């Protein structure tokens with residue numbers, strides 16, 4: 001058991017959001033070894049998005065794990081979760097301790113290089129509930145994570161470089177008031193893997 005699992009955590013000042021960055025979370029393994037392990041062992045898949053009636057390949061790979069029934073809906077398809085691996089289940093328990101909230105699923109995103117990205121969005125699907133708690137673990141290349149206020153243009157966007165081994169906990173009204181993105185970049189860079197631990201309410 002980790003008696004002192006936390007080395008440092010920082011509250012990110014963003015009006016109407018609840019954001020805490022844990023810069024060096026206890027993962028039970030070195031973050032570079034974890035990156036290698038996940039790159040090797042994950043059945044990465046590509047997904048499509050439909051924009052204005054046209055189908056595009058998402059510029060990244062992903063995998064979805066969770067408890068049975070914690071399904072992930074995107075672009076009109078419902079994805080059943082893969083069963084937890086020992087590693088991902090162990091990380092889930094660690095993230096629950098850090099965030100102080102339960103998780104029943106995790107979305108892994110693999111950004112192969114600088115051209116892979118995720119567009120501006122909020123994690124505000126109904127199955128995540130009214131004020132989702134999401135723990136976002138970053139590995140590999142420290143790509144900037146950008147946040148933009150949804151309602152007040154006078155509030156400046158935030159740019160957070162998420163270091164490998166860091167955990168950003170988004171909670172409260174973060175998703176209601178802010179959107180976030182991982183922009184593509186011009187500068188060549190190495191791979192990054194991000195894991196967002198979530199709690200999916202069962203479909204009613």
Ligand SMILES: O=C(O)CCC(=O)C(=O)O
Nearest residue numbers: 107109123145182194196
């Ligand atoms: O890669 C990231 O840091 C963000 C991922 C994300 O926003 C998501 O999976 O919804």
Ligand SMILES: [Mn+2]
Nearest residue numbers: 121122123180
């Ligand atoms: Mn997101």
